[in-house]
Amino acid sequence: MTRRSLLIAGTATAGALLVPVGAVQAAPVRSGRQLTVGSGETYEVAATTRLSRLSIADGGTLAAPEGYRLTLTVDGVETGQALTETGGTATLVKPGTYRGAVVLTVATANDVTYETLTFPFRQALYVDADGVVRDRSVLAAVLGGKLTDTLARSVSITSTGECFDGVYVQDATYTLERPVISLTGNGRCDFAGYGAAVVGDGPATKLVVDGARITNKGVVRTGVIANDGANVVVKNSSVHCRNGVLPADYQATVETPYMESVPWMLGLDGNVRATNLIGANSTATYLNSTVFSETWGALSVEGGSGLKLTAVNSHVGNTGEYGYGTYAIGDATVRVLGSRFDVGSYATIIAGPAAVVHYGASTRAAVAALNTELELGLTMAELASIPVRRTVVHSGHFGYMFFGAGTLTLDGGTVVDSERATFLNKGQQTAISVDGSDGTRLSPRDGVILQMIELDDPGPVPVDGRMMNIGVYTEPTTDPGKDASFDVTAAHTTDGAATFTAIKLKGDFYNGMRKGKNMVLTFTDSSVEGVISATAAKHRVPSIDASTFYELGIVTNTVQAAVNNGVVVALADGSTWTVTGTSYLTSLTLAADAAVKAPRGKAVTLTVDGTVTALTPGSTYTGALKLTVA
DSSP: OEEEEEOOOSOOOOTTOBOOTTSOOOOOOOOOEEEEEOTTEEEEEOSOEEEEEEEEOTTOEEEOOTTEEEEEEETTEEOSEEESSTTOOOEEEOSEEEEEEEEEEEEEOEEEEETTEEEEEOEEEEEETTEEOGGGBOGGGOBSSEEOSSEEESOEEEEOSSSOEEEEEESOEEEEESOEEEEESOOOBTTTTBTOSEEEESTTOEEEEESOEEEEESTTOOSEEEETTOEEEEESOEEEEEOOOOOTTOOOBSOTTTOOSOOGGGSOOOSOOSEEEOSBSOEEEEESOEEEESSSEEEEEOSOBSOEEEEESOEEEESSSSOEEEEEEETOEEEEESOEEEESSEEEEEEEESEEEEEEOOOHHHHHHHHHHTTOOOOHHHHHHSOOOOOEEEESSOSEEESSOEEEEEOTTOEEEESSOSEEEESOOEEEEEEOTTOOEEEETTSEEEEEEOOOOOOOEEETTEEESOOOEEOOOSOOOOOTTSOTTSOOTTSEEEEEESOEEESEEEEOOSSSOOEEEEEESOEEEEOEEEEEEEESSSEEOGGGGGGTTOEEEEEOOOSSOOEEEEEETTOEEEEOSOEEEEEEEEOTTOEEEOOTTOOEEEEETTEEEOOOTTOEEEEEEEEEEO
């Protein structure tokens, strides 16, 4: 193989870029050149070069000097670049003929290491504490508008190649006003931001994205990423990301440096999420914005610690059948105020172990407090212009899914309308609090408010040293054995607990756990109409794999006496429970003004350890409790 070198000094101008006095600009270069790279040749481009025609034969290679990265743009559009292998990180310009305003930009490397891999980033605009870094930017891909060291206004960035980023801000204060960013073609890793439209990185980063239009299509071609302590504020913007086509030889894995599709064990499919919040102490806030992924997830939180994700008066969801609105892992704090969620599968997946999630109204006090806490920088005029709204959730499957421990609060008139259970607890410690004093409503169309089941995630399988998503969930065929050491009549800190205040509920509560975990329910100044019981929960199919991921979490319930799945119920402060069907409990506490009733024209009977017992206000009953309606 031969190697040639093209040496032309200078840096290409960003086509159609309007540069004000004192703004970032690029020096002009000679144009009108043509370049042909033959088969077997490696052609090293030593400096940014403008051409009218570029031809690369099969087996021909364009390269940059060591420590630099090469990017091809044609008529201001990044194009032609593709990963050299599945699971790899390097890209090369594909063979072919490129005509028009052809620019080969040679930029200083921006290599980002994430866990075991180093990703050779290329980005249209790179900003650090000193402003726009021309030597790390591909300014030929930044069209129109105004560009300075503190602001990019009305610029356009388009990519049809792979793994090209729009804007990368590193430890800087910067504002993007009305950018239009469209990236089509696969990315590679959204835990690093390799292939994302906008990345804010580093603890000194304050990035404001105002009035953006971001439309991406491709595997892990994420819209917005906040990483490593960055504070990213997105307002008055739209972010839409659609799935791409996975490489034919891609093997699904949970190992994050190689993950390019959602783990199906979450009951999801898809290969791109619209946003991601990662690292330590990173913050992402979406205000008056629209954020949609096709499937997988819209507002994601992945790994790290001290992460804060907030959506205020925003429209969030999925355009496909499956997907989540938000994800909460670790000790993340997720807040959704005054927003509308139209999601395929879940409003939020809570993956714990100490996640805190709150859905409520965008009251002026709440938004003002967030403005201070999160350093959003909203002016008094902006705060005054934010309307007060409640949050409304529409889900095609479940409301909220607990995949790990966590705390969930619903208040402020939040409305949750779901096809299946409002709360799906897969064997986790929970603290659910629902306050209906401002009109909060829960409307599961299958009639189940809370469903507890064993975790039905089969887990990854080690294959040649890598954890692959090829496991199979198999439904147990035997009855659970009694654990004599577990007290089904008491409340434990590790139980699945839920508290309901000042709300009218219609629906059922089922504890289908096989192992020791109780369902602990407290109702205060509330009414509930339905079945509350221990059950035998069974999936609709005997086994579930990647091809039937949508069966996860869907069970039928057969009420029965508790084994290791106690049901501890407290009716406090004037609460009433209208029992609509046979219910098995292990503890029932009635306040002096509480009542257990049957539907009109029927009567409810309580037996305790097989003995008919009167239901008396102010009493507590423990043991094998059975309530029947006749």
